[in-house]
Amino acid sequence: MHQPPQVQFSHSIPFRTFLIVVGTRPEVIKVAPVVRRLRSVSWASVKIVASGQQRELLGQTLAEFDLKPDVTISHRDASSGPAQVASRLIHRLDRIFGEEKPDCVLAQGDTTTAYAASVASFYRKIPFAHIEAGLRTSELDAPFPEEFHRRSIAVSATLHFAPTSAAARNLIDENVPKDSVVVSGNTVIDSLLEVAATKPSPPPEFGSRRMILLTAHRRENFGSKLRDALTGVRAFVDLTPDVGVYFPVHPNPNAREAAIEILAGNPRIHLVEPLGYREMVAAIQNSWCVVTDSGGLQEEAPALAKPVLVLRDLTERPEAVASGVVELVGTSREGVFRSLDALHKSPTKYNQMARPVFPYGDGHASRRIVDALYRHFSTAPQRQDASIAALQYAS
Numbered sequence: 001m002h003q004p005p006q007v008q009f010s011h012s013i014p015f016r017t018f019l020i021v022v023g024t025r026p027e028v029i030k031v032a033p034v035v036r037r038l039r040s041v042s043w044a045s046v047k048i049v050a051s052g053q054q055r056e057l058l059g060q061t062l063a064e065f066d067l068k069p070d071v072t073i074s075h076r077d078a079s080s081g082p083a084q085v086a087s088r089l090i091h092r093l094d095r096i097f098g099e100e101k102p103d104c105v106l107a108q109g110d111t112t113t114a115y116a117a118s119v120a121s122f123y124r125k126i127p128f129a130h131i132e133a134g135l136r137t138s139e140l141d142a143p144f145p146e147e148f149h150r151r152s153i154a155v156s157a158t159l160h161f162a163p164t165s166a167a168a169r170n171l172i173d174e175n176v177p178k179d180s181v182v183v184s185g186n187t188v189i190d191s192l193l194e195v196a197a198t199k200p201s202p203p204p205e206f207g208s209r210r211m212i213l214l215t216a217h218r219r220e221n222f223g224s225k226l227r228d229a230l231t232g233v234r235a236f237v238d239l240t241p242d243v244g245v246y247f248p249v250h251p252n253p254n255a256r257e258a259a260i261e262i263l264a265g266n267p268r269i270h271l272v273e274p275l276g277y278r279e280m281v282a283a284i285q286n287s288w289c290v291v292t293d294s295g296g297l298q299e300e301a302p303a304l305a306k307p308v309l310v311l312r313d314l315t316e317r318p319e320a321v322a323s324g325v326v327e328l329v330g331t332s333r334e335g336v337f338r339s340l341d342a343l344h345k346s347p348t349k350y351n352q353m354a355r356p357v358f359p360y361g362d363g364h365a366s367r368r369i370v371d372a373l374y375r376h377f378s379t380a381p382q383r384q385d386a387s388i389a390a391l392q393y394a395s
């Protein structure tokens with residue numbers, strides 16, 4: 001595996017304090033390696049702020065990665081549209097940033113939490129470092145509201161950690177200063193490879209049947225799109241006796257109701273509660289293929305040599321599509337049925353898609369990120385724009 005260039009820590013830098021803001025399961029999975037690495041260096045301290053955007057999944061995932069939030073934002077108000085969550089969080093984070101006075105705020109991805117953290121940092125003039133920067137679809141509302149969040153974050157961030165060269169190019173095309181962009185790889189591959197190496201056991205339902213690992217919960221698919229897609233999966237499984245489905249169902253009621261209504265009642269379809277990350281990695285490793293609208297699974301499954309059918313028309317992760325191991329199949333019932341059937345009927349097609357490819361990283365993204373933070377803070381005075389050489393790496 002390619003090793004990233006080592007930064008020579010030839011002189012010490014003043015001690016720096018970082019706040020990492022997380023709100024959802026995938027953010028924890030993706031920031032955990034960065035937190036661990038920042039905690040292993042002598043020049044930094046890091047605190048975790050839990051935004052509570054996803055309450056149960058956030059707590060479970062933090063515990064699984066042995067992380068405890070230093071500050072937890074509790075929500076008494078139950079209203080949960082993106083506007084309410086964003087406005088509450090900007091207000092609360094502003095107070096926290098004012099009290100903590102960190103040298104830098106970090107957040108990952110494109111959630112309302114990451115967006116609110118970037119806005120609150122901007123108002124406080126605190127440098128903001130964005131992990132998983134530069135992902136883009138061509139449409140501002142797909143995915144909704146994540147595409148808007150990530151484009152907005154790019155406007156004010158000081159450092160942009162792009163997972164791929166294409167993501168870095170997207171940023172530069174939007175006039176983000178080149179020297180503030182670092183191609184780091186995606187930290188999800190750090191977490192994935194670490195967990196996969198421990199060889200977690202597959203869920204008992206897997207047996208010897210070909211298992212489709214299914215996840216579906218994107219806001220823009222709720223309603224008829226999700227129902228159509230699940231109907232396509234159901235029709236395929238009803239007609240194909242050697243195939244089963246394993247579906248960890250997201251707690252969102254829109255996802256849950258559709259899953260139960262359309263998929264319950266076939267003994268080869270297993271609807272289960274959300275999995276811990278170890279169980280999830282085992283489920284990917286032992287699946288026949290992955291059918292999903294998730295972003296993270298499009299990154300993880302190719303690294304574990306599993307074909308992915310994506311229940312969307314667009315993706316901000318085109319690299320694995322270009323490699324031929326991920327296919328965008330949309331959400332129509334015929335399209336989903338046809339794609340599963342083609343994969344089942346053609347061993348050649350299956351084998352072409354079941355290859356390990358690593359377009360999103362090599363497992364060393366967190367090291368590149370912490371090295372880049374070191375470079376930035378060893379040269380830049382506090383609270384000033386970044387000047388950092390773009391690190392390129394061969395994936």
Ligand SMILES: CC(=O)N[C@H]1[C@@H](OP(=O)(O)OP(=O)(O)OC[C@H]2O[C@@H](n3ccc(=O)[nH]c3=O)[C@H](O)[C@@H]2O)O[C@H](CO)[C@@H](O)[C@@H]1O
Nearest residue numbers: 026027108109110111146248274275276277280294295296
């Ligand atoms: C399409 C899109 O905009 N997706 C964004 C969304 O993530 P994303 O769509 O990946 O969010 P998901 O909730 O699907 O989470 C995926 C992650 O959770 C794991 N998993 C999933 C199910 C389960 O039962 N147990 C479990 O551990 C998966 O292996 C994966 O690592 O927020 C992320 C964090 O900001 C961003 O990086 C993504 O760009």
